[in-house]
Amino acid sequence: MAVTNHDRVGKSLLLLRAGLAPFVAREFENVYGDRAAEETSRFLSEDRFAANRSIAELDTGGLLKLMWEAWNDVFRRTLGQAERSLLSELRDWRNKWAHQEPFSSDDADRALDSVERLLTAVSAREAEEVRKLKLELRRLVYDEQVRTEKRRLGGSLIETAASTSLKPWREVVRPHPDVASGRYQAAEFAADLWQVYLGEGSDEYRDPGEFFRRTYLTESLKGLLTMAIRRLTGTGG
Known part of the structure; x- marks a missing residue:
């Protein structure tokens, strides 16, 4: 199954959690010491999904919320x-991902880039893995753009070649005089067999030589004529 942009963003958020959790835990311990767990619960007390969980148990959304709420007390140190702006942006991307909203390639690229930047800021090794995801996405987008451009140029090259090298059909095939002069009538295209029987009608239907001179005998028409002759002569068909 093909990997979607939603999948790529989801994987980057898992890597973000893995890279942020040790950093967040370390910063809380540096500021609060033995009260780190207590202070974590205080900052997340209004979040029924994250309240009373340790930092190691928080999902990506919980970690981002904790960093946002404790910014002035802990993380601005x-x-x-720039990292605070990334934090705000990543909370939006995470919510969009959690609600199963679609991601365009541009959106996915932006989300992956922001995840990489925040992980780099906290010196998390997961930043390199996210970078690989981002570069792979960019390669896929580039390849698709190249294919699209080739298809577009291929079509224009054919049109250009046709317009510059192909002659108008009137210069290649000489129309019959009645067509060229405008005397051709569509009603005469199909033979009126009753008129042929009476010896009336235009020359191309009354004169066999003229008829076959002006009629291209396809294989199907040859077969039809052969069958008709056999039936008329009683030899099959």
Whole structure:
């Protein structure tokens, strides 16, 4: 099954959790010491999904929320405003992913890039794995753009060749005089066999030589004529 952009973002969020959890735990311990678990619960007390969980038990959404809520007390000591902006953005991407919303390639690229940047800021080794996901996505997008461009150029090259090298059909095939002069009538295209029987009608239907001169005998028409002759002569058909 093909990997979707939603899958790629989901994998990057798992890597984000793996890289952030040790950093968040370390920073809380540096600030609160033995009260780290208690303070974690305090910051997440209004979140029924994350309350009373240890940092190691929090999912990606819980870690991002904890970092956001404890920013001034804990994380502004080691991270800057750029990382706070990334934090806000990643909370939005995580919510979009959790609600099964589709991701365009541009959105997925942006989400992967932001995950990589935040992981790099906290010196997490998972940043390199996310970078590989991002570069693979960019390669796929580039390959598709190349294929699309080749198809577009291929069509235009054919059109260009046709317009520059092919002659108008009137210069290649000479129409019959009655067609060229405008005297051709569509009603005469199909023979009126009763008129042929009476010896009336246009020359191309009354004169066998003229008829076959102006009629291209396809294999099907040859077979039809052969069958008709056999039936008329009583020899089969």
